[in-house]
Amino acid sequence: MTRVRNTAVSNMSVGLLPFLVLVVSTTCPDARAADETRPDDKGAKPKGIELDIKKREVRVDATACLGSGILEYVVCLPNTFEHESIFCIQCRPATLHLYLLAIGIEQCAFVKGEDWRATALKNKKSHVNIEVEYEEDGKKQRRPIGEFLVNREERDGSVEGTWIFTGSYLFKKNGKRFYAADVKGAVVGLCTEGTSVLQYSEPLGLAYRGDDKGMEVDKDTIPALGTKVQLIFSNR
Numbered sequence: 001m002t003r004v005r006n007t008a009v010s011n012m013s014v015g016l017l018p019f020l021v022l023v024v025s026t027t028c029p030d031a032r033a034a035d036e037t038r039p040d041d042k043g044a045k046p047k048g049i050e051l052d053i054k055k056r057e058v059r060v061d062a063t064a065c066l067g068s069g070i071l072e073y074v075v076c077l078p079n080t081f082e083h084e085s086i087f088c089i090q091c092r093p094a095t096l097h098l099y100l101l102a103i104g105i106e107q108c109a110f111v112k113g114e115d116w117r118a119t120a121l122k123n124k125k126s127h128v129n130i131e132v133e134y135e136e137d138g139k140k141q142r143r144p145i146g147e148f149l150v151n152r153e154e155r156d157g158s159v160e161g162t163w164i165f166t167g168s169y170l171f172k173k174n175g176k177r178f179y180a181a182d183v184k185g186a187v188v189g190l191c192t193e194g195t196s197v198l199q200y201s202e203p204l205g206l207a208y209r210g211d212d213k214g215m216e217v218d219k220d221t222i223p224a225l226g227t228k229v230q231l232i233f234s235n236r
Contacts, residue, residue, distance in 0.1 A: 048091035049099065056103040058233040059133075060096060062087040064223040070152075071215045073189050073196070074130075074145060075231065080185025086148055086217055087132075087231060093168060093181035093197045096233070100128070100165050100197075105235050107167040110194050117192075120164040120201055128163045128198055129236055130188065134229040145188075145231070148222045151204075153212045162201040169194055190215050 048061040062075065065082040076085040077093070101107070108126035110116050120126055130145040146159040168181035180195045181187060189196030190204055191214075204214050223229060 046091055046095045048089060049095055051099045051102055053103065056234055056236070058096065058099040058103060060089050060091055060231045060233070062089045062132075062229050062231050064225055064227040064229060066217055067222060067225050068217050068219045071149070071190055071217065073186055074149070074200075075188035077182075077185035077187065086222060087229065089187060089231070092179075093187050094179040096187070097167055097179070097181075097197055100233060103233075103235065105165050105233075107165050109169075110166045110192060110199060112194070117201055117203070120166075121162060125235065126165050127235060128165050129232075129234045130163050130198070131232040131234075132223075132229050133232055134223055134227055136223065142232070143221075148218050150216050150218045152214055152216055159215065163188070163198050164201050166194070166196065166199045168197055 050059040052059065064086065065076075065088040066084070066086050069084065071084050071086065073081045073085040075087045075089060076082060078088055078090065082088055097107075104125070105128060106123060106125040108116075108120045108123050131142055132145055132148070133140065133142045135141070145163075146161065149159040151159050168179055168186075170177045171180055171183075172178075181197050184195050186193075186196040188198045190200045192199055192203075
């Protein structure tokens with residue numbers, strides 16, 4: 001497996017996806033063969049995701065897909081983990097990865113067997129704020145994503161903690177290389193593993209192994225099923 005390493009990207013304009021692909025390719029030559037990171041031949045703007053260099057934000061269109069239950073992920077792709085995620089997106093996770101680099105967020109890749117959390121928490125440039133913007137009763141809401149989660153051990157309101165830009169990895173199949181999150185569908189994860197684009201920094205027990213482990217949906221705050229939202233990623 002080949003991991004996409006951190007690359008500093010700044011002072012760029014909208015429409016820079018082809019350039020970002022080149023930047024990642026320069027750092028990781030195998031990325032040149034990763035079809036999932038390339039725009040189409042016409043250079044069309046990716047759908048469902050927006051890059052705002054001035055505000056240093058990435059906005060992703062999403063849909064609320066779970067009203068109650070335990071969680072393994074927070075954000076996923078369609079037809080993957082909607083039964084254990086609260087939001088579903090349509091855009092490619094590889095594009096999200098590239099756009100996070102574009103607003104200056106640094107990748108802190110998960111490495112099994114190392115003290116990843118300690119390294120990630122020290123690297124403030126790898127920390128990501130995730131907010132949810134949507135309309136409710138005719139009023140625009142913008143809330144931290146942690147307000148829709150419940151820590152099953154503490155059960156004391158909004159979940160606090162740090163989201164880390166870990167990035168996914170490239171793998172080879174049938175002579176082609178792919179970005180793993182595009183294939184698996186994991187975008188924002190709670191249980192530390194190498195596939196998701198972002199991970200929660202705090203240790204959590206597996207929710208399936210006890211009523212006091214892991215995370216679950218906050219049924220009192222989560223938007224109604226099918227609600228259209230925007231997920232806002234930043235480093236503020």
